[in-house]
Amino acid sequence: MHSEKPILTAKTALWAYEGEEHDFISTRTFGFWLYLLSDALIFAGLFASYAVMDNPMSAFGHPLADGLLSASRGLEQTFIVLGSVFAVSIGSLGLKSGNKGLVLGGLAVGGLLGALFIWFGVSDMLAMAAAGNGPLESGYLSCLYTLLITHALHMGFGLLWILAMFIHIARWGLDAMNTARLLCLRMFWQFQASVWVIVYVYVYLFGGAH
Amino acid sequence: MQVAIEGPWSPLFGRLTLDAIPYNNPIIVPTFIVAALAGLVAVGAVLYYKKLGYIWREWLCSVDHKKIGVMYIILGLVMLFRGYADGLMIRTQQAIAIGPNSPGFLGAKHGYLPPFHFDQIYSAHGTIMLIFAATPLLTGLGNVIVPLQIGARDMAFPYLNATSLWLTFAGAALVMISLFVGEFSSATWVGLMPYSEMASNPGVGVDYWMWAIQISSIGTTFNSINIIATIVKMRAPGMTWFKLPVFSWVQLTTAIIGLTAFPILTVALTMLGIDRYLGTHFFTAGMGGNFMLYINLFWIWGHPEVYFLVLPAFGVLSEVVPAFSRKALFGYPTMVAASFSIAGIGWMVWAHHFFTMGMGPNQIGFFSAATMIVGIPTGVKAFNWLFTMYRGRISYETPMLWAMISIVLLLIGGLTGMMLSASVIDYSVHDSVFVVAHFHCMVLVIGASAFAAVIFWWPKVFGFKLNETLGKWFFWTFIAGSLLVFVPMFMAGLAGETRRLDYVFNTALAPYMLWEEVGVLVYLASIFFFVAMLVVSLWQRVPAGESPWGTERGLEWLTRTPVPFYNFAVTPHVNALDETSWRREVGAALRPTRYVPIHLPHGSGLPFILGMDVFAWGFALTWRIDWLIVLTTIAMIAIVFIRSFDRNEGFIIPAEEVEAYEANISTASIFAEQPKRGHGLVGEAH
Ligand code: HEM
Ligand SMILES: [Cu+2]
Numbered sequence: 001m002h003s004e005k006p007i008l009t010a011k012t013a014l015w016a017y018e019g020e021e022h023d024f025i026s027t028r029t030f031g032f033w034l035y036l037l038s039d040a041l042i043f044a045g046l047f048a049s050y051a052v053m054d055n056p057m058s059a060f061g062h063p064l065a066d067g068l069l070s071a072s073r074g075l076e077q078t079f080i081v082l083g084s085v086f087a088v089s090i091g092s093l094g095l096k097s098g099n100k101g102l103v104l105g106g107l108a109v110g111g112l113l114g115a116l117f118i119w120f121g122v123s124d125m126l127a128m129a130a131a132g133n134g135p136l137e138s139g140y141l142s143c144l145y146t147l148l149i150t151h152a153l154h155m156g157f158g159l160l161w162i163l164a165m166f167i168h169i170a171r172w173g174l175d176a177m178n179t180a181r182l183l184c185l186r187m188f189w190q191f192q193a194s195v196w197v198i199v200y201v202y203v204y205l206f207g208g209a210h
Numbered sequence: 211m212q213v214a215i216e217g218p219w220s221p222l223f224g225r226l227t228l229d230a231i232p233y234n235n236p237i238i239v240p241t242f243i244v245a246a247l248a249g250l251v252a253v254g255a256v257l258y259y260k261k262l263g264y265i266w267r268e269w270l271c272s273v274d275h276k277k278i279g280v281m282y283i284i285l286g287l288v289m290l291f292r293g294y295a296d297g298l299m300i301r302t303q304q305a306i307a308i309g310p311n312s313p314g315f316l317g318a319k320h321g322y323l324p325p326f327h328f329d330q331i332y333s334a335h336g337t338i339m340l341i342f343a344a345t346p347l348l349t350g351l352g353n354v355i356v357p358l359q360i361g362a363r364d365m366a367f368p369y370l371n372a373t374s375l376w377l378t379f380a381g382a383a384l385v386m387i388s389l390f391v392g393e394f395s396s397a398t399w400v401g402l403m404p405y406s407e408m409a410s411n412p413g414v415g416v417d418y419w420m421w422a423i424q425i426s427s428i429g430t431t432f433n434s435i436n437i438i439a440t441i442v443k444m445r446a447p448g449m450t451w452f453k454l455p456v457f458s459w460v461q462l463t464t465a466i467i468g469l470t471a472f473p474i475l476t477v478a479l480t481m482l483g484i485d486r487y488l489g490t491h492f493f494t495a496g497m498g499g500n501f502m503l504y505i506n507l508f509w510i511w512g513h514p515e516v517y518f519l520v521l522p523a524f525g526v527l528s529e530v531v532p533a534f535s536r537k538a539l540f541g542y543p544t545m546v547a548a549s550f551s552i553a554g555i556g557w558m559v560w561a562h563h564f565f566t567m568g569m570g571p572n573q574i575g576f577f578s579a580a581t582m583i584v585g586i587p588t589g590v591k592a593f594n595w596l597f598t599m600y601r602g603r604i605s606y607e608t609p610m611l612w613a614m615i616s617i618v619l620l621l622i623g624g625l626t627g628m629m630l631s632a633s634v635i636d637y638s639v640h641d642s643v644f645v646v647a648h649f650h651c652m653v654l655v656i657g658a659s660a661f662a663a664v665i666f667w668w669p670k671v672f673g674f675k676l677n678e679t680l681g682k683w684f685f686w687t688f689i690a691g692s693l694l695v696f697v698p699m700f701m702a703g704l705a706g707e708t709r710r711l712d713y714v715f716n717t718a719l720a721p722y723m724l725w726e727e728v729g730v731l732v733y734l735a736s737i738f739f740f741v742a743m744l745v746v747s748l749w750q751r752v753p754a755g756e757s758p759w760g761t762e763r764g765l766e767w768l769t770r771t772p773v774p775f776y777n778f779a780v781t782p783h784v785n786a787l788d789e790t791s792w793r794r795e796v797g798a799a800l801r802p803t804r805y806v807p808i809h810l811p812h813g814s815g816l817p818f819i820l821g822m823d824v825f826a827w828g829f830a831l832t833w834r835i836d837w838l839i840v841l842t843t844i845a846m847i848a849i850v851f852i853r854s855f856d857r858n859e860g861f862i863i864p865a866e867e868v869e870a871y872e873a874n875i876s877t878a879s880i881f882a883e884q885p886k887r888g889h890g891l892v893g894e895a896h
Contacts, residue, residue, distance in 0.1 A: 006785045008796040013783040015802045016447045023443075027366050031439040038431050038473045045477030045507060049492070052503050060491075060498035135490055139498030142490035146481065160847075164854060177857055 028180035029187070036191050039154075043195050046147045047202065053143040054207065060138035065207030068128055068144070074204035077120045078197065081155075084113035085193045092186050095179055103182065104169060110189065111162040114155055117196075121152050144203070151199060154192050161185055213489040215834065216412040224835035225414060230392045236316050237299075237327075242390050264883055271813035273368035274775055275353050276671060276880050278375045282350025283664065289382055290343040290657075294737070296335035298730050301695070303328055305727035309717035320713050328712035329396035330415060334385065336399030340519070341423055342382045344653065347660045348522040349378075349433055352461045355667060356437060358766035358773065359455045361446025361782050366439035368811045369858060374429040374436065376821025381426030384828045388418040392832070395419035398710065400508055401482065403493045403501040408486050414832050417486065421828040424479045427472045434468030437461050446765070448784035455764045455787070456539060459546045460525030463553040464518055470557075471514035478507035487831075505567070509560040517556035520652060521549060523659035524591055527613050530662050531595045533761045534610035535602025538788060541594040548587035548594075555584050565633045566640045574633045581631035588624055592617060607759065608681035612662035615689055616655045623651030626700070644703025647696050654692055661685075669758035673772030673879060674751045680743035687736035694729025698722040756800075763788035768800065774878030776808045779868050805865040805872070812860050812887065820849045861887040 006012070054064060091106010093099075125148060129135070135145035165185060168178050219225055232238045256262055269277060306312060307321030315322040323331065353371065357364055365371045388394040395415040397406040406416045441462045445454070454462075481492040482504065491497040493504045532539045539545065561569060561577040569577075595617055604610070626648040630636050639645065661684075669675045702722040707714065714723060756771050767790040769778055780802035786792035793800055823845045830838035863871075871878040 005792065005796075008785075008798050012785060012798070013448065014785075014793075014799055016781040016783050017802070017804070017806055027439060027443045030443060031367055031370075031435055034435040034438055034469060038435070038469050041470055041473035042477055045474045045510075049477070049481070049503055049507070052500060053498070058498040058500060062498075136488070137497075139491040139494070139500055142481075142484070142492055146484065146490070146492075164851065168854065172857075 024176055025180045025183065029183050032184040032187060036187060039191070040195075042150070043198075046143075046150060047198070050143050050147055050203070053140045055140075058139040058143075060140070062133055062138045062141055064140060065144070065203055068133060069124075069204050069208035071204045071208045073120075073124065074200050074208065077117055078200050080113050080117045080120065081193045081196050084110045084117065085190050087113060088186055088189050092182060095174060095182060098174055100169060100174060103174065104166065107162050107165060111159055114159055114162075114189075118152050118155050118159075121148060125149070147199065147203070151192065151195055154195075158185070158189055158192060161188070213408055213487065215408075219834065221836070224830070224833040224838075226391070226833040226835065230414075231390065232393075235327075237323075238389065245390075266815070267813065267886070268883060270818045271815045273364070273372045273811050273813050273817075274880060275357050275365045275368065275371060276773065276775070278371055279350040279353030279355075280671065280880070281375055282346045282353060282378070285379060285382060286343050286345075286347030286350060286660075289338050289346065291737070292386070293335055293338040293343050294733065296331050296338065298734075299323065299331050300328070300335060301723075301727050301730040303712060304714055305723045307712065308714045308720045308723060310715075312713075323712065325712045326396060329398075329710075330394040332710055333395045333398050333415075333419065334388075337395075337419060337423065338385060339653065340399060340515070341426055342378075342385060344519050344656050344660075345426075345430060346378055346382075348464075348519060348656070349374075349430070351526070351660065351663050351667070352437060352464070352522060353433075354671060355663075355766055356440060356458050356461050357444070358670075358769060358777060359458045359764055360441060360444060360449060361765055361778060361784060362440060362444035363777055363781075363808070363810060365436050366443055367436050369814060369817060369853070370432055371436050372814070372817035373820060374433040376817050377429030377432070377824060378426045380821045380825035380828060381422040381424075381429070383825050384418055384422040384425070384832070387829070388415070388422075392418065400512065401504070403482075403504040404495045404499070406482060407494050408489075409494065416482075417832040420479050420483060420486075421831055424476065424483070425824055425828055427475050427479075430468055431472045431476075434465040434472070437465035438469065441465075446781050446784050448782075449765075452543070453784055453787050453789075455766075456528040456542065456545050457522075457525040457764070460521050460528070460549050463549040464521045464525075467514045467518045467521070467553050467556065471511045471518065474507055475511035475515075478504055478511065481507075487834075502567070505564055506560070509563045510557075512563065513560040514553075514556050516649070516652065517552055519656050521552065523616065523656045524549070526659040526663040526666075527595055527616055528591075529764065530609045530613040530659075530666050531598050532602075532788075533666070533759060533763055534607060534613070535599045535604050536761055537598055537602040538763070539594070540597035540600075541590070542787065544590055545594055548590045551587040552584060555580060555587070559584065562631055562636070565636045578631055578633045582628060585624060585628055588620075592620060592624075605761075608676075608678055608685055609662040609666035611682070611685050612658045612665070615685075616658040616662065619651050619655045619658060619692075623648060623655060626651065639703060641709055642703040643699050643707045643709050646709050647699040647703055650696055650699070654696075661688075666759070667766075669754035669771060670766065670769070670773055671880070673754055673876065674747065675754045675758055676747045677743050677750070680739050680746055684736055684739035684743055687732055687739055691729045691732035691736055694732055695726045696729075698725040698729075702726075763791040765789045768793070770872065770875045770878075772876065772879040772881075774871055774875060775880050775884065776810060776863060776868070776871075776878070779805055779808075779872050801872075805868040807865050808863045808868055810860050810863065811858055814853075814856065814858070816849055816853050816856070820846065823849065 052058075056064070087106050088110035089106070091103050091110065094102030094106065125145065133141055135142050162185070165178070165181065168181065172178055174182075215225065217225060218227055256265060269281065272278065303321040303323045306315075307318075312320045314320050318324045321328075353365070385394070393413055393415045395401070395406070395411075395418060397411060397416055397419070401416070401419065405411060441454070441458055481490075484490045485492050485494060485499075491499040493499050493501040495501070528539055528545055559577055559581045561573060562581045565574055565577070595613075626644070630639070630645065630648060665676050665681060699722070702719055705719065705722070707716070707719055707722075714720075754771055757767070758771060765782065765784060768782055782789065785798075790800075792798070823842050826838065827842035827846065829835075830842055876882065
């Protein structure tokens, strides 16, 4: 290991004249993956807080998930978001073949399904609030809304990103930079879907009414 | 949905009124005058010497990791001074306000600070020292040194790096402006809960505190991503994992802590924020709020945060001790393993900060034992340094003095930490100044190591050494001050002095308070010697030569002195753990025989502009100026969008130009003005 000193010979390489090869795309995607790790911890913090708040004391006389959410409705949302991920992923196959149309088509379908998903979530929350269970009513409700809205905001940010990618691809096509960005976008989208699945299982299935 | 706020509010200025400016406060007004004069002199000097363009192009727009690191360190030192001023005021208050007969000045009943003002000062002291002094100092060191140690041209994401810096600046600027506009939090650096909620803390102080930390900690998260990606992806050819220098290993573990712990703080502060702004009930004292949730979340970040700070200090020791013992580091692999285990265990001990707040015996047992286990890897490190020194040819230059005192302080801080980890002891000294003395010993380890590092690597960056004589004066006065402050503090803590007192009721504590006051005044002398050291060394600028200490070991010393803006003229191929000392020993070439073109990223003003925008955003949020919040938020999105169209192709320095720089190295120093270079150059982006 380190203790045995390397021996200097005429062949020992001392300088990398050819220049170092840093794979641009893999550095980019790795960095983005690290960002997702930090985002995962944000959600971990929210889930842990939700677990702490998920009790009648914190609900302060208001219902818990079983009085608020419907698991079948959540299942619809789950299929929508998974469909969206499926579309974006199929689209990204176009990166290999250089098929711009496929990439853009996948993004478009994925984006529309994403928007539909957000609409479902927002209308559910509005209905909940209209029934007198708004986010200001109890500690538990504050936490539930924050969890759902944080996820929805992430999805909304993803939609903005998809829109931006349309401009970028129109301008530069599928070059290295755009490829890296699309790979990151796909990771981001899949990650948000996985978070939703956890929300669904933990909040809707464990707590919600069936 | 906005919550009801106390006091006036107008659409144009939000909560901001002329009363927010404390023009009648006998302490703040003189401070303001001095700060304003210093600012005017600085701006005047820049204009007089026509350096505005230089500062904008070469510094504010820079994405060079060394310049960013230097700016971090400057920020850290300035904030260290501000934090010291707060400390001096705290100590002076406690030295005067002892017992019912103690005098009162400047409108205070006892001492010279009314309780509310005193509370703001100690809240600012803690926040500033940890978040805006220690963190930037260490982040800056990591920025300067890590790419050099691994043989990279820059960080993996240079633009993101600049963004992190300016976010940290924005946070620090919020803390500073709270001094002159409005007030700072009175809820301590940890944000006591539910006292930090709107019901009990309706002013803007908590908002300042919250946004300042929130903004800068997002910068820290970004920086952690950058450091990990840099170390994983950008190492020079030949640098396998077990040839990675210890300081870089430690930066890696630190960045892993940063990446995983800071998001939890983001969550906690966001919840507090929506409680305060929208009226939710996460931590309120009713309506189903649960303030223990905040305390847990805070310390789930807070304890890893203290290791986030101390691990880089351990890394510095692992570089400085071998250099001045003229020996390879003892137990390099165990050093790496210890860093990872400290980082890992550091995640499982957070509840030792609130043993007394109603935990069951099982939890107490777990967290108590987990805390004690941290002592094992820490001990491994300490013994490794000692064995490195054992039979070394030790010389006592200032970096070594700082390193050695760090080990002593680590011993004191670590052993008192062990005492606190035993819950039976903690029950009697929790929230006493014994705890304060414990963590100050630890934070002094960080401070001392940071001084060691700055002095050790200074010639690498500047091309000349700092004055050793004045450096020793600085060292000894600093150590004397530390002992005078913290030895009595341990004793006062055991004698029962609780922390955060604006008035000490027990007159028997008077002698301790006096000694501590003497100590804090001795620090004043050490600041004088520090400044004198800087001024005299800058004045003399004795060229340090290519081997300033004669004992350098790591790859970073293979660059020229001062380090050119492109780092290595030719990327080195790494063969040994201590590459530079290996090359010197076996007589391998220290310089390349020919030069090749160098590709570098170009600078950009957007990170700086983003930082300023985020500062305005934080200010608008603090004062609830709705239109400005909306405007700055849109601007943020717009800046990110604009940035996405900058493909940052960088520029290329042709081989002949590199050769010319190498022949006259001071022209390539990061302080030398470089010609303007065009954007969007030919060539592959990597
Ligand atoms: C051997 C390692 C260590 C042990 C066993 C240890 C143990 C403890 C314990 C048990 C407490 C809680 C005391 C109380 O509030 O009643 C504490 C507080 C603290 N420690 Fe340590 N510690 C260690 C290392 C460190 C390090 C390395 C740092 C910082 C660099 C640090 C900084 C702090 C701070 C800031 C607090 C108090 C925070 C506050 O209440 O404001 N400790 N330590
Ligand atoms: Cu701790």
